[in-house]
Amino acid sequence: MFGLRFAYSRQAAANGGYLMPGRKSMVKRETHLLSPDQAKWRLNNWKAMIRAYREKGYSYPTISRIKKQVQKIAGQK
Structure with missing residues (x-):
């Protein structure tokens, strides 16, 4: 039962745009x-x-x- 609730909550968070797992979210x-x-x-x-x-x-x-991402946005690299 717990696995279903976890999967549902994760899907709801992903659809809502507030699922931010891992380090990439900090960079973004x-x-x-x-x-x-x-x-x-x-x-x-x-x-x-x-x-x-x-x-x-x-x-x-x-x-x-x-910094890598900021350089990309600035057009330096």
């Missing part, structure tokens, strides 16, 4: 609404962004993934 949460200008600003002030991300509790590998 930080980058999905960034404009190219905002991304360039973040790259120019990257040391401050690292400090902010560390205060949020993000690990360095996660911050690196965020």
Whole structure:
């Protein structure tokens, strides 16, 4: 019975758009609404962004993934 409830809840969360499992969700949460200008600003002030991300509790590998995505949005790589 528990498995059915779990599957139903997971499907409802996925359909509702609030299922956010794993580290990719952190990267998406930080980058999905960034404009190219905002991304360039973040790259120019990257040391401050690292400090902010560390205060949020993000690990360095996660911050690196965020930076890759921000670079992609800014059009640098």
